[in-house]
Every structure is written in structure tokens, then in C-alpha cells.
Amino acid sequence: MSTENRASRIADALCSVGWISLATFIEADLAVALRRELHTLDQQDALTPALIGKGPRQRLRADIRGDRTAWLDGASPAQARLFVQLEALRDHLNRTLFIGLEDFEAHYALYPPGAHYQRHVDSFQDDNARRVSLVIYLNDAWRRTDGGLLRLYTPQSRLIDEILPESGHAVCFLSENFPHEVTPARRERASIACWFRVRPDTPLPL
Numbered sequence: 001m002s003t004e005n006r007a008s009r010i011a012d013a014l015c016s017v018g019w020i021s022l023a024t025f026i027e028a029d030l031a032v033a034l035r036r037e038l039h040t041l042d043q044q045d046a047l048t049p050a051l052i053g054k055g056p057r058q059r060l061r062a063d064i065r066g067d068r069t070a071w072l073d074g075a076s077p078a079q080a081r082l083f084v085q086l087e088a089l090r091d092h093l094n095r096t097l098f099i100g101l102e103d104f105e106a107h108y109a110l111y112p113p114g115a116h117y118q119r120h121v122d123s124f125q126d127d128n129a130r131r132v133s134l135v136i137y138l139n140d141a142w143r144r145t146d147g148g149l150l151r152l153y154t155p156q157s158r159l160i161d162e163i164l165p166e167s168g169h170a171v172c173f174l175s176e177n178f179p180h181e182v183t184p185a186r187r188e189r190a191s192i193a194c195w196f197r198v199r200p201d202t203p204l205p206l
């Protein structure tokens, strides 16, 4: 599927049901290159325990989330390739949904065995700039028994789907509307989480 077709499937889903799970968001060789880079960063101790909250409220809570993360800057060849796709998606969503996504931020996340991420929504109490969440998975041959499932809920807390974090797969949803959690992983779990953002203090669409 072309980048344009993929983007239009995502746009259609976001404006109808508000979420989509995609079996192939990035090509297999790009997933391999990104996973290698993530492991190199880990070996260099460049990943830091993820914090929750924002600004002065930020704190470390391994009981809430146990992953280690590193922001992407788009500089390496693999990241540059990914950023072209993310930028094309941002542009497409803006042209079709008129949501004014100004930029995106993306981080690598590595969940060691035993780590999880409690149920949450991706926008902050005092900052709702994040409008679209996209998580891309980088793990080979993931089985349900490996845990580490993304459980996605409706705004009314009904379970919608459980997504396996299999290499190349992605899930995309409206950041404010869909609570979600990562169940405890039984093996190391690698991913990239991205958030497309509007300018701060933009009112929510009616």
C-alpha cells in the first residue's frame, strides 16, 4: 500500500470510529533498522526511565509505567525515513480533516520483562496539544502469551481491541478519546510512540 493510501485509510478511520489498527505501517527493513538503533541506544545507556505528567508535575512512577524512552530527532537514516512518512501523514490529516496538526513528537520505548503502562489517555491535564497518537511496533514473532498487549478502550471504558506489538504493525487513535494500557510484557517489548500536536491552547473541535 502506498504512503498516500495508508494515510487516507487512517484519515477515514479517525473521522469515523476514531481509531485504526494497521498490519503494515512501516516496511520490514525499516522496522529492523529502527529496532537496531533502539538497541544501540540502550547499550549506550541513552534510554531514560519514562516519567509521567508534564512540567513541574513530572515524576517517575514505575508502578504506573515501566518503560525506558529516548526522543527521536530524525537525524539517522532510519529515523529520516520514518519522519518522511510521519510528515506525509501529518500533511494528509491536515488536508482531509482540517485539524491543524502543527508538528509531531516521537520516542522510542523499551519495556523490559515485567514492565507495563497503566490505563491512561495521552493528553495532559493542563495541555491538550496532542490530538493524534500513533504507536509503531518493532518486535518479531510476538505471541499473545508474551503479554505486552495494547488494550484500547472506548471513552466509556468498554474494551475495543487488544493489539499485539508485532513488527511493522501500528495503531492510531484520537489522543483524547481513547483510554489505553500496556499489559505486563513477559519479554522485552520495543516500540515508537508518536503524537501529532496542534498549537497549544487550540480549542477542541465541537
Ligand SMILES: O=C(O)CCC(=O)C(=O)O
Pocket: 109, 117, 122, 135, 149, 150, 180, 181, 182, 191, 193
Ligand atoms: O506501546 C504502546 O502500545 C502504547 C504506549 C503508550 O500508551 C504511550 O506511550 O503513551
Ligand SMILES: [Fe+2]
Pocket: 120, 121, 122, 180
Ligand atoms: Fe499512551
